[in-house]
Amino acid sequence: MSKRLVIISNRLPLSINKRKGKLSYQPSSGGLATGMSSFYQKYDSLWIGWPGYAPESKTEQQDITQELADKKMSPVFLSRRQVELYYEGFSNKTIWPLFHYFSQYTLYDSKSWLAYKRVNQIFCDKVLEHIQPNDILWVHDYHLLLLPGMIREKTRDALIGFFLHIPFPSYELFRTLPWRQEIMNGILGADLIGFHTYDYVRHFLSSTSRIVGLEHSLARLRHDDRVIKVDSFPMGIDYDKYHETPKQDKVQKEIKKFKTRLKTEKIILSIDRLDYSKGIPQRLEGYHQFLHDHPEYREKITLIMLVVPSRARVESYRKLKYQLDELVGRINGEHGTIGWTPIYYLYRSVPFHVLSALYNMSDVGLVTPFRDGMNLVSKEFVASKRSDKGGVLILSEMAGSSHELGEAIMINPNNIAEIAHAIKTALEIPLEEQKHTLEEMNLKLKRYSVKRWAEDFMERLLQTHGLSENLASKKITTRLRQFISRKFNESKKRVLILDYDGTLVGYARTPEKAKPTAQVRSVLKHLSQLPNCMVIINSGRKRETLQDWFGDLEVNFIAEHGAWLKRYQAEWFTIESLNTAWKSEIMPILEHYVMRTPGSFIEEKNYSLVWHYRKANVGLGALRATELMDSLKYMTANLNLQVMEGNKVIEVKNAGVNKGRAALRYLEEISADFILAMGDDWTDEYMFRDMPNSAYTIKVGYHATSATYSMRSPQEALAFLEDLSKSALRDSDQS
Ligand code: GDG
DSSP states (O other), X not given: OOOEEEEEEEEOSEEEEEETTEEEEEEOXXXXXXXXXXXXXXXXXXXXXXXXXXXXXXXHHHHHHHHXXXXXXXXXXXXXXXXXXXXXXXXXXXIHHHHTTOGGGOOOOHHHHHHXXXXXXXXXXXXXXXXXXXXXXXXXXXXXXXXXXXXXXXXXXXXXXXXXXXXXXXXXXHTTOTTHHHHHHHHTTSSEEEESSHHXXXXXXXXXXXXXXXXXXTTEEEETTXXXXXXXXXXXXXXXXXXXXXXXXXXXXHHHHHHHHHOOSEEEEEEEESOGGGOHHHHHHHHHHHHHHOGGGTTTEEEEEEEXXXXXXXXXXXXXHHHHHHHXXXXXXXXXXXXXXXXXXXXXXXXXXXXXXXXXXXXXXEEOOSSBSSOHHHHHHHHXXXXXXXXXXXXXXXXXXXXXXXXXXXXXXXOHHHHHHHHHHHHHSOHHHHHHHHHHHHHHHHHTOHHHHHHHHHHHHHHHHHHHHHHGGGBOOHHHHHHHHHHHHHOSSEEEEEXXXXXXXXXXXXXXXXXXXXXXXXXXXXXXXXXXXXXXXXXXXXXXXXXXXXXXXXXXXXXXXXXXXXXXXXXEEOSSOOOOTTHHHHHHHHHHHHHHSTTOEEEEOSSEEEEEOTTSOHHHHHHHHHHHHHHHHHHTTTTTEEEEEETTXXXXXXXXXXXXXXXXXXXXXXXXXXXXXXXXXXXXXXXXXXXXXXXXXXXXXXXXXXXXXXXXXXXXXXXXXXXXXXXXXXXXXXX
């Protein structure tokens, strides 16, 4: 079956208007719509989103749905209240300011959060209504952060890409969100997570490790049975469109008109949506200072400032509008003369040919955002220039595009004097140098156009899905479970060797939470009471702990990774007499690391010492663990010791002691005709490797393993064991 692309974004790429009772539909020519256009031919496709219009009746809603279906779009209708809370509220008063480092504008309002969740759920229902088996889903932007996770919950095999168009902030900001965990889990529902720049990738990965506890390897995360890839895809523009349009007569006429009116030698251009993240007041202050410092330029230059109205219902945007009006008035009043206005201010949106004229005729592009995911205006300015004419771009180092347009004059938007100075430099750069710089930047923009960007993302998305499929290749099937269960019931002497942490229960942060649940104890109890069924708990934990938790059950133990063994109703014993004199040498090293790593601590077992760093700061813990491993390797070289790195622990113990060897000790004594071994981490790999070929070995978690099969989680493992004991009981009842 051929693949279909389903794009999901807050807005559909069109706007709907009603005039004299008649609806009209205008396609939007935004970057996203253009980037996707090539896929509309290659794939069958569908676009799901809010049409930005509230139908007046059910019939009108049906008419719109019908009309949009012909355009391969499916509308998500939202009530006025939902738009207010989800779009103007949580999206634009919480996520937008926080992700742009404007914490002073960030509202933490639980009502808007609930509406945001609700609307993401409405989007999810719409997706589920349309989704087909081979679909590729591509979710866009900060309005729909929960959507990938919601879709994943319903359809585990869906192929989902997510792209964030705005910055991803540093962990220190992201952590302030009361709903950070749910938002993280939402994003992590995707197979591929894309950002404009590598900095945002880094910030995101830092948050996944601190908030969800997922560590990455080369920007790949393993989450349940999936590989999630996180990567940067700097969005491009429709290069040819911006480069070719200025040739059109219509555009040239527009340029002439402007120039005749302005009558100045040089034009500086500023274009943005009205937004506090764009740094417009600072830009004006910079221009103001420039006019003040360089009176020789008065009447020779004009700043054309196009501000496109945006989010006018949000208070902070309204305030910004007043601030701009006031600033422009002040500068024009202070520096203007009869016949010359320093700032030509337009507060509206203009048609594309006028935009193209403005880009093409301006000498300097002034782009000074405080934060900007990418900033397409800077790219469009460069692409609209022809090689025979010059043009200089002044660009904020805080814009995502600064990573690609390194030839621009870079400024820090907080430095007014630097902006003023940059304007002066830009106006005086020799033409040849301007042309050369423009050529370099144009080459890059032509190569990585928006079409290439979208193709790149799609290619990576398909590759990532392949990785997940490999990872789960040992996934146990229902038929295999039934087969193992049958063999279990038919056997005369059965042995179950089970690791505890990560296998029967998830890893816990506190000792209290690590205790076995009633369900775990009940499953073990039932299994151990079956006739001819020996249950061995094979754990790295201390023998006292195992005794305390399971001493009342008819189970056998292997404790401390194979150092201690205990048969049911017998005493603890060791396989060989182990020496512990080394402890006094190793202990001071571990104590030193406890002092240097707040939150870490030492656990002393009979035959091993363990340094735990689960509760330490993630980055510091990882750094100190590497350092400690280095010094321990050196120290233990002649001591016949083994240093093992586990899940946020480093354990030092006598060499030759391991879970496999200890398990064999039990197996040597009985001739079992059914052996099942289950474990989750690398210490269990010893056990998997030492088992006879006839044994069933199962790894819990989808990671590389020498076990024959794998299962997703402790929950699944426990359910499997529960089924095993129930089916054995049924079997014995029938016979
Ligand atoms: C978000 C992120 C990221 C502007 N005025 C007119 C007009 N425009 C067009 C420009 C440009 C677009 O609007 C603005 O795009 P930006 O990228 O500069 O900024 P945001 O709107 O904030 O976009 C941003 C982007 O998403 C893509 O991922 O780069 O960082 O914040 O394309 O040309 N178009 C017309 N008339 C106007 O008056 N026709």
